[in-house]
Every structure is written in C-alpha cells, then in structure tokens.
Amino acid sequence: MTMAAAGDATVVGRCVTVGGGGVLVVGYGNGLRTDDGIGPAVAARLAGDPRLAESDVRSMHQLTPELAFDASRVSLLVLVDAAADVAAGEVVVRHLDPERVVGQAMTHHLDPAGLVGLAQELWGAAPPVVVVSVGVASLEIGDRLSPVVEGAVPRAADAVAAVVEAAIVEAASRA
Amino acid sequence: MSQTITIDPVTRIEGHSRITIQLDDRGEVVDAHFHVTQFRGFERITQGRPVHEMPALMARICGICPVSHLIASAKAVDDIMAVEPTPTGADLRRIMNLGQIVQSNALSFFHLSSPDLLFGFDADPAVRNIIGVARAHPELAKDGIALRKWGQQIIEWLGGKRIHPEGIVPGGVAFQLTAEVRDRILAGVPEAIAAVERAIAWYKSDMLRWEEEASTFGNFRSAFMGLVDRQGNVDHYGGWLRVVDADGHFLADKVDPKTFNDYIGEAVEPWSYLKSTYWKPMGYPDGLYRVGPLARLNVAERTGTPRADEELEKFRWRVGRIASSSFHYHYARLIDTLHAIEKIEQLLRGPDILSHHVRSVAGINRNEGIGVSEAPRGTLMHHYRVDDDGLVEWVNLVIATGHNNMAMNRAVLQVARRHVKADRLEEAMLNRVEAVIRCYDPCLSCSTHALGQMAIKIQLLAPGGAILDELRR
Numbered sequence: 001m002t003m004a005a006a007g008d009a010t011v012v013g014r015c016v017t018v019g020g021g022g023v024l025v026v027g028y029g030n031g032l033r034t035d036d037g038i039g040p041a042v043a044a045r046l047a048g049d050p051r052l053a054e055s056d057v058r059s060m061h062q063l064t065p066e067l068a069f070d071a072s073r074v075s076l077l078v079l080v081d082a083a084a085d086v087a088a089g090e091v092v093v094r095h096l097d098p099e100r101v102v103g104q105a106m107t108h109h110l111d112p113a114g115l116v117g118l119a120q121e122l123w124g125a126a127p128p129v130v131v132v133s134v135g136v137a138s139l140e141i142g143d144r145l146s147p148v149v150e151g152a153v154p155r156a157a158d159a160v161a162a163v164v165e166a167a168i169v170e171a172a173s174r175a
Numbered sequence: 176m177s178q179t180i181t182i183d184p185v186t187r188i189e190g191h192s193r194i195t196i197q198l199d200d201r202g203e204v205v206d207a208h209f210h211v212t213q214f215r216g217f218e219r220i221t222q223g224r225p226v227h228e229m230p231a232l233m234a235r236i237c238g239i240c241p242v243s244h245l246i247a248s249a250k251a252v253d254d255i256m257a258v259e260p261t262p263t264g265a266d267l268r269r270i271m272n273l274g275q276i277v278q279s280n281a282l283s284f285f286h287l288s289s290p291d292l293l294f295g296f297d298a299d300p301a302v303r304n305i306i307g308v309a310r311a312h313p314e315l316a317k318d319g320i321a322l323r324k325w326g327q328q329i330i331e332w333l334g335g336k337r338i339h340p341e342g343i344v345p346g347g348v349a350f351q352l353t354a355e356v357r358d359r360i361l362a363g364v365p366e367a368i369a370a371v372e373r374a375i376a377w378y379k380s381d382m383l384r385w386e387e388e389a390s391t392f393g394n395f396r397s398a399f400m401g402l403v404d405r406q407g408n409v410d411h412y413g414g415w416l417r418v419v420d421a422d423g424h425f426l427a428d429k430v431d432p433k434t435f436n437d438y439i440g441e442a443v444e445p446w447s448y449l450k451s452t453y454w455k456p457m458g459y460p461d462g463l464y465r466v467g468p469l470a471r472l473n474v475a476e477r478t479g480t481p482r483a484d485e486e487l488e489k490f491r492w493r494v495g496r497i498a499s500s501s502f503h504y505h506y507a508r509l510i511d512t513l514h515a516i517e518k519i520e521q522l523l524r525g526p527d528i529l530s531h532h533v534r535s536v537a538g539i540n541r542n543e544g545i546g547v548s549e550a551p552r553g554t555l556m557h558h559y560r561v562d563d564d565g566l567v568e569w570v571n572l573v574i575a576t577g578h579n580n581m582a583m584n585r586a587v588l589q590v591a592r593r594h595v596k597a598d599r600l601e602e603a604m605l606n607r608v609e610a611v612i613r614c615y616d617p618c619l620s621c622s623t624h625a626l627g628q629m630a631i632k633i634q635l636l637a638p639g640g641a642i643l644d645e646l647r648r
Contacts (some may be wrong), residue, residue: 032235044345065286065305065316066324121309122317 021075021127023055023164028063029082035136036148039080042132042156051161064111065118072123076167078160079112079131080138080148082149086135093163096129128165132156194608196591204595209580209586209612211449212292218570226252226565226573227540231256231341236572239282239618242275242279242330243550244344246412247557250546254433255561263530265348266522268361269412271333271343272548273515274523276411277367278326279551280468280512283616284374285319288505291380291613296388296606304517315377318370322512325363329519332356339441347534357523360639368482368514375486375509382493391503391593392588393611395418397423397450399473400578402432402549408479409471409514411549417474418454418464421496426454432547435556439573452573463585466553466578467615468507473497480521483514501586539565550575576617586611 016160027043029036043059046052057075063079071077085093096112110118112129120126134156137146145153219230230453233248234241239471246268253260260268276298293312301307309316333352334340342349382389400418403411407417414428416437427438435452442459454462464470473496477484522528539561546557553575560569590611594604596637 064323065320066327067325069320117306117317118309122313122320123305 072119085134087148254544274329281322389502399470406474479519
C-alpha cells in the first residue's frame with residue numbers, strides 16, 4: 001500500500017511518452033487484507049480490456065527487486081495500489097517525481113521509487129511511473145473489497161486506461 | 176541494578192519479532208531471548224476441512240516458501256491415501272522445491288545479507304541495503320535478481336503461479352511438463368550456475384575479513400539434522416533423516432521421517448509463540464540442534480552433484496568437516512543453491528520427465544499421515560489426522576525455524592555477550608544481534624505484506640520499566 005508523502009507525486013494531467021518499450025501495468029497488494037487487494041482486483045479487470053491489449057498487465061503481492069529488470073525495459077510503468085492517505089473509494093492518479101526516484105529498500109519488497117531507482121542503478125533506464133491509488137475503507141483480514149472500494153474498481157481501471165491511452169496518443173503525435 | 180535491552184522489531188527477516196537482552200547488576204549480559212510475536216493458528220483453522228484441500232491451504236502459510244508447505248502437506252496426504260506419487264510426479268515436485276530453494280536462498284543471501292557482508296555491520300543502514308548493493312556492486316545485485324527470477328519462473332511454469340502455486344496435489348502434480356517449458360528452464364541453467372559461482376568466488380575471496388566475526392557469531396557446539404538419500408547425499412525432497420553431533424558422529428541415521436515424533440520433542444516457552452523443538456534423547460533444552468543449509472552440508476557425505484561437491488570440498492577444507500559457526504550459513508547457502516541448480520538440470524534431463532503419468536489417484540485409506548521435506552530454512556514436517564470421511568481432525572506443523580529456535584537464542588546470547596556494553600547502546604551491537612538472526616534466515620511470517628518501512632528501536636530499561644536509553648533507526 002502506498003503511503004505517499006507530500007511532494008512525492010504530482011497530480012494527473014502530465015502526459016508521458018511511450019516509446020518502443022511498451023507499457024507495464026502492475027496491480028499490487030494483499031488480497032487477504034480486504035481493500036489492500038484493490039490493485040490485484042483492478043489488474044484482473046484490465047487483463048481482458050481491449051484498451052490495454054498491447055500492455056503487459058500483472059497482478060502482484062508486492063513490488064519486488066525482480067520487477068526492476070522488466071521495469072527498465074518499458075517506456076511507461078503504471079502501478080495500481082491501495083492508499084491510506086486518500087478518501088475511501090476515491091481514485092487518484094499521481095506521477096512519480098523523477099527527481100525522487102532513488103528509494104530505500106530494507107527487505108525483499110520495494111516502494112515505487114525504490115523499484116525504478118533499482119532499475120536505473122542496474123540497467124541504466126527507468127521509465128516514467130504513474131501510480132493510480134485508491135483510498136481504502138478497511139484493511140482488516142478478509143478476501144473481499146469493501147462496497148465503496150469495490151465500486152471504485154471500474155473507475156480505477158478507466159483511470160489506468162486513460163493514462164495508457166494518453167501516453168499512446170502522445171507517442172503517436174511525436175512519431 | 177539489572178536492565179533489559181529490547182530490539183523491536185528485528186529487520187530484514189521474514190516476519191515480526193523482537194529481541195530482549197537481560198543485563199545483571201554489573202552490566203554483564205546474562206540472558207537473551209528472541210521473541211516471535213505473531214500468532215498464526217493454521218493448526219486450528221484447518222480442522223474440519225476436507226484433507227484434499229490441505230496442500231492449497233498450507234501454501235498460504237508463507238509467501239516466500241509456499242512450495243515447501245505444499246510439498247510437506249501433499250506428502251502427508253499421500254500418506255493418508257496410502258499412495259506413492261508416480262516417478263514423474265515426484266520428480267516434478269522435486270524440481271519445484273529446488274526452484275524454491277534457489278529463489279529463497281537468493282533472497283536471503285543477495286537481498287537480505289549481502290549488504291552486511293559488502294559494507295560491514297557498522298555501515299550506515301541508508302547504504303546497507305539492496306539499493307546500496309546495486310550502486311556499489313551492480314553485477315552482484317544483478318546476479319541475485321536473476322537467480323531469484325529464474326527460481327520463481329520455475330515455480331510459476333510448473334505450479335501455475337509464482338506465489339502460492341497450486342500445481343502440487345495429493346498423489347503427484349496437477350500438470351504434465353511440456354517440452355517447451357523444460358527447454359525454457361534448461362536454457363537458464365548455464366547463467367544461473369555462472370551467477371552463483373561468481374557469488375561463491377567473491378565470498379571465498381572476502382571471507383577472511385569475517386574470520387574473527389565468525390568465531391563469535393553463533394559459534395557453538397550442537398547437533399545438526401537434515402534429509403539424506405540412500406547414498407548419504409543431500410536430499411531436499413525425501414530420503415532418511417540423519418542427525419549428527421558436533422563432532423560428526425551419528426546420533427541417528429536412516430530414520431524414517433514418518434517416525435519423527437519418536438525423536439523430536441516440542442517445548443513451549445512463555446515468551447514466544449514459536450515452539451522450540453529438541454532432540455528427545457538429550458531432553459530439553461540440551462537437545463539443541465540446527466537445520467537448514469549449514470546442517471544439510473554437515474549431515475551429508477556429499478551433495479551429489481559435481482560442481483557443488485567441488486565447492487563442498489573447499490568449504491570443508493576452510494571451515495572443517497562440521498562447521499559450527501552460524502556465520503557459515505551464508506557460505507553453505509550458496510553451495511546449497513549451486514547444488515539445487517545442478518539437480519534441476521539432472522532431473523529435467525531424465526527420460527520420463529515429460530510423461531503424462533504425473534498423478535496417482537486414491538481415496539482415504541488411513542486416518543493419519545506425515546509429510547517431511549527440506550525447506551530452504553531446514554526440515555519441515557506436517558502431521559495430520561483425519562476421520563473416515565477425510566475431514567481434518569488434528570494438525571501439527573513442525574517448521575524449520577522452530578528447529579532453529581534454541582540455536583538462534585544461543586547465537587543472540589553469544590553475540591550480545593561480546594558486543595553489548597551496559598553503559599551505552601551502540602549501533603554495532605544492534606547490527607550484529609540482528610545479523611546473527613539473519614544467518615538462520617528465519618521465516619516467521621506468512622503474511623508478507625508490510626505496511627510501510629519497518630522501524631527499529633532498542634530500549635535500555637530499568638527493572639521498573641523506565642527507559643534509560645533509546646536508539647532508533
């Protein structure tokens with residue numbers, strides 16, 4: 001789950017460039033902690049979505065160092081996660097500040113900044129990162145989303161699709 | 176005035192725990208405890224479930240070593256069904272287990288422990304992590320990531336998913352291996368071997384630097400336990416249990432794992448949810464023994480694969496036939512990984528590995544079953560009792576970290592006695608106490624999703640509980 005500090009991200013609107021590397025979408029979280037499972041739920045919805053037919057959509061428990069290699073190969077990384085600093089059910093799109101991509105890692109999982117920082121350190125390439133966050137209502141043990149967060153799944157999926165489509169349009173206009 | 180130092184939580188391990196160090200009136204360390212503060216309850220929540228569900232349920236115990244629980248659980252259900260998996264099914268289980276050994280050992284060595292080894296235990300924690308390793312030693316970091324990715328890929332391709340896979344079922348495995356997947360795995364073998372051999376070469380060239388540290392890093396006489404095959408080679412899946420003492424003499428050999436209850440007792444201490452297992456003939460707490468990569472190398476004659484055996488010979492030349500310092504878990508873990516990669520290749524080149532006979536089918540033929548295998552961290556035991564309809568009545572799980580519980584406490588005490596000074600709290604003490612625990616790579620967790628970054632805190636407390644001093648990270 002993202003615990004975004006002020007200044008870590010900027011709000012929607014800035015277009016990103018999609019080059020030859022493609023788009024990687026990762027929904028992550030713990031499906032046994034109720035609303036923390038929003039990321040995987042959105043990834044599951046997007047898996048068959050024609051708007052993301054050319055994207056690599058994955059569902060993960062956590063962001064792990066192994067993902068850094070794949071991240072270094074794409075032109076856009078979209079992460080979908082639960083957020084404690086956003087109103088329950090609200091969908092927020094934030095762009096990771098490229099100046100602050102060098103994160104910390106104390107264990108086997110990383111935060112978004114740590115992930116792209118690792119990609120940059122090891123493979124010399126870090127894609128622009130967009131984080132689509134959904135505010136949680138509950139993080140208790142349970143394998144179902146709360147009603148308010150369940151209702152946000154289509155909106156979060158649309159937000160991801162909009163980010164990807166905007167990036168594709170941007171790339172096409174540059175070509 | 177006696178005092179207590181608390182380290183809470185311990186970082187870069189799997190799960191949540193804390194350490195307390197007890198000082199006497201003169202400020203000397205008199206005792207130390209490693210507390211596991213989380214409670215799981217799987218043994219109770221599975222009661223009443225159909226036994227064929229057990230492997231899938233047990234895989235949920237852990238996000239790091241789900242395959243180990245799958246295998247031990249499936250073997251326990253095999254026992255209840257009185258059925259032997261088909262040879263191909265057993266080999267595919269072995270390959271998945273070895274894939275997990277590779278990925279979990281890589282996580283432990285490269286991601287969690289290499290920062291200590293590269294930068295030293297006294298380096299700034301802001302640098303002493305995987306990002307720091309990537310900056311200063313990018314090839315080592317890449318090798319660690321590649322090994323872990325390859326191991327996870329094997330689990331995903333054979334088990335359906337990389338975390339909580341479901342391909343292992345009672346009687347064998349659920350899916351036949353295709354030639355394409357076999358060849359894809361085999362294509363990664365040369366690079367996997369090269370990666371771990373680079374790490375071994377680096378470790379050997381650097382290990383003299385840690386010689387003094389190793390001498391007091393959980394360095395004590397104890398027994399060791401692990402599975403071996405009929406030739407005495409390391410066996411991660413089946414075979415016999417062997418236990419050797421600190422001098423390498425057999426305390427027990429050719430023990431049918433299904434009889435483990437005759438030899439292994441479990442004690443409960445009020446300060447931890449983690450049970451302490453002990454060697455029954457020696458009683459509690461004298462029957463302390465260790466499991467895991469170091470124990471596997473200590474109990475076996477050989478690993479049974481050529482490259483790993485060559486390294487094992489060098490290992491024994493450097494640290495002795497029975498390595499007693501817990502520091503050598505790191506070195507042993509690398510050799511264990513090399514062996515696992517070689518063994519995966521051997522099994523994949525077997526003539527029947529693509530056979531469609533991957534599962535034996537049977538019903539409930541016994542009311543009790545035991546499954547034992549080697550997890551990355553050591554020997555894992557699942558013991559179930561069911562009714563005539565196959566509903567679970569009773570479960571007991573003996574996990575690797577439980578076998579090592581007494582050894583970890585002993586190791587913490589030894590390190591604390593050397594590094595803790597009563598009149599002050601220092602990072603050096605904190606770092607080493609944590610690091611000695613990390614040697615055992617304990618897996619306490621099972622719900623691996625962490626909310627934010629773990630904090631670490633040591634408190635020096637007066638007998639009445641007042642905080643005398645405090646360190647935070």
